[in-house]
Amino acid sequence: xxxxxxxxxxxxxxxxxxxxxxxxxxxxxxxxxxxxxxxxxxxxxxxxxxxxxxxxxxxxxxxxxxxxxxxxxxxxxxxxxxxxxxxxxxxxxxxxxxxxxxxxxxxxxxxxxxxxxxxxxxxxxxxxxxxxxxxxxxxxxxxxxxxxxxxxxxxxxxxxxxxxxxxxxxxxxxxxxxxxxxxxxxxxx
Amino acid sequence: xxxxxxxxxxxxxxxxxxxxxxxxxxxxxxxxxxxxxxxxxxxxxxxxxxxxxxxxxxxxxxxxxxxxxxxxxxxxxxxxxxxxxxxxxxxxxxxxxxxxxxxxxxxxxxxxxxxxxxxxxxxxxxxxxxxxxxxxxxxxxxxxxxxxxxxxxxxxxxxxxxxxxxxxxxxxxxxxxxxxxxxxxxxxxxxxxxxxxxxxxxxxxxxxxxxxxxxxxxxxxxxxxxxxxxxxxxxxxxxxxxxxxxxxxxxxxxxxxxxxxxxxxxxxxxxxxxxxxxxxxxxxxxxxxxxxxxxxxxxxxxxxxxxxxxxx
Numbered sequence: 001x002x003x004x005x006x007x008x009x010x011x012x013x014x015x016x017x018x019x020x021x022x023x024x025x026x027x028x029x030x031x032x033x034x035x036x037x038x039x040x041x042x043x044x045x046x047x048x049x050x051x052x053x054x055x056x057x058x059x060x061x062x063x064x065x066x067x068x069x070x071x072x073x074x075x076x077x078x079x080x081x082x083x084x085x086x087x088x089x090x091x092x093x094x095x096x097x098x099x100x101x102x103x104x105x106x107x108x109x110x111x112x113x114x115x116x117x118x119x120x121x122x123x124x125x126x127x128x129x130x131x132x133x134x135x136x137x138x139x140x141x142x143x144x145x146x147x148x149x150x151x152x153x154x155x156x157x158x159x160x161x162x163x164x165x166x167x168x169x170x171x172x173x174x175x176x177x178x179x180x181x182x183x184x185x186x187x188x189x
Numbered sequence: 190x191x192x193x194x195x196x197x198x199x200x201x202x203x204x205x206x207x208x209x210x211x212x213x214x215x216x217x218x219x220x221x222x223x224x225x226x227x228x229x230x231x232x233x234x235x236x237x238x239x240x241x242x243x244x245x246x247x248x249x250x251x252x253x254x255x256x257x258x259x260x261x262x263x264x265x266x267x268x269x270x271x272x273x274x275x276x277x278x279x280x281x282x283x284x285x286x287x288x289x290x291x292x293x294x295x296x297x298x299x300x301x302x303x304x305x306x307x308x309x310x311x312x313x314x315x316x317x318x319x320x321x322x323x324x325x326x327x328x329x330x331x332x333x334x335x336x337x338x339x340x341x342x343x344x345x346x347x348x349x350x351x352x353x354x355x356x357x358x359x360x361x362x363x364x365x366x367x368x369x370x371x372x373x374x375x376x377x378x379x380x381x382x383x384x385x386x387x388x389x390x391x392x393x394x395x396x397x398x399x400x401x402x403x404x405x406x407x408x409x410x411x412x413x414x415x416x417x418x419x420x421x422x423x424x425x426x427x428x429x430x431x432x433x434x435x436x437x438x439x440x441x442x443x444x445x446x447x448x449x450x451x452x453x454x455x456x457x458x459x460x461x462x463x464x465x466x467x468x469x470x471x472x473x474x475x476x477x478x479x480x481x482x483x484x485x486x487x488x489x490x491x492x493x494x495x496x497x498x499x500x501x
Binding site: 078092093122125126 | 214216217220221224225226228229230231232489
């Protein structure tokens with residue numbers, strides 16, 4: 001088992017587990033979308049970018065070629081963008097292909113409230129009208145605040161809202177949880 | 190940025206790292222303008238007031254488009270339609286606007302320091318869109334952005350600015366910004382249009398265009414205003430064109446890959462020849478395009494309030 005990179009952190013996936021999860025997810029994506037389907041993976045900045053690259057490599061190795069890769073930055077689409085702007089370092093969105101008529105799989109590391117995904121959906125739509133948008137996440141930690149669900153999930157993880165889920169993809173992937181234990185009372189009712 | 194920049198009143202007090210952040214942020218917005226939907230929802234519910242005491246179609250339009258592409262509500266108030274003509278003071282105008290809770294006020298005024306005065310009397314962020322002979326910071330930012338896109342960097346470039354240096358807030362803001370980011374700035378004008386204290390900005394001063402253009406990476410021409418004729422500061426526009434106009438022969442003295450800039454509006458045939466303005470080295474229309482992206486970055490960063498709520 002990989003050791004935690006942060007003291008007190010609990011490792012829930014090591015490199016082998018992450019690799020196995022991504023292999024399975026790539027297989028599910030390929031099974032759902034045959035060679036004739038124009039397909040693109042769009043990593044949500046920043047955690048989703050290396051995962052999109054790994055999924056792309058896995059799809060390629062499995063003979064599912066022609067998959068395009070892009071990235072999307074959701075800073076400008078946050079639902080609190082105008083009132084609580086973060087340290088305003090906006091990353092660039094790079095979708096160097098026509099999304100019109102394409103199946104776009106959004107890739108992110110952790111699915112939590114669903115607000116990031118909502119913002120990413122709007123961002124992608126502003127590039128055109130995809131045939132469909134799907135969602136692939138390495139970890140679904142629950143606690144949704146919007147009606148959003150993932151199509152491809154690496155690990156469903158029961159967490160408390162007070163915990164933090166950290167995903168490091170390179171070098172040597174690891175998913176770890178920090179903070180109070182699972183059954184700690186939620187601070188948000 | 191150490192803290193959010195509250196206002197953009199001039200380049201003078203803007204540290205290099207803040208300038209770079211404006212330019213880097215503008216790169217992102219430059220991409221937005223090339224998409225199918227040229228609009229992001231970021232400043233939804235925010236109000237931007239363009240308060241123009243001096244006529245300026247291009248700057249006002251640029252700010253208006255920038256605000257609208259960020260989904261802000263943009264209101265234009267120009268001098269001819271405002272209460273100034275009825276005798277209202279600047280302070281009363283500002284207090285009246287303040288009562289409507291704008292988030293950003295973009296000001297152009299013929300008096301140097303007017304935006305600073307307004308900034309002291311409003312909770313809104315204030316952007317100086319040109320004040321008297323003082324500064325025009327967003328023009329300097331968009332010029333730097335254009336140069337950086339064309340050349341990849343600003344440090345060590347030789348930038349020649351030629352025209353009515355004495356009466357140009359564009360020249361002043363550009364000299365401040367470009368020297369701060371490491372460019373070598375030359376200013377050039379007839380002696381009657383050269384301020385005496387220009388060296389304090391760390392620029393080289395020329396009163397003849399040929400030597401000023403020699404080996405330059407960037408040649409920026411500024412408009413000669415017709416009132417300089419009536420003030421007898423230049424003998425005639427034809428004389429000015431002959432000695433200080435940028436034509437193809439003059440441009441040949443610059444570096445082979447030198448770019449030509451002009452903040453507009455141009456006097457074709459006076460400070461710049463049409464075939465140079467429309468030629469392959471001209472980035473004059475790129476400047477206009479950069480203007481929207483840079484002003485989006487300025488509005489975005491100024492409307493930013495401290496604090497970040499978690500989002501996952």
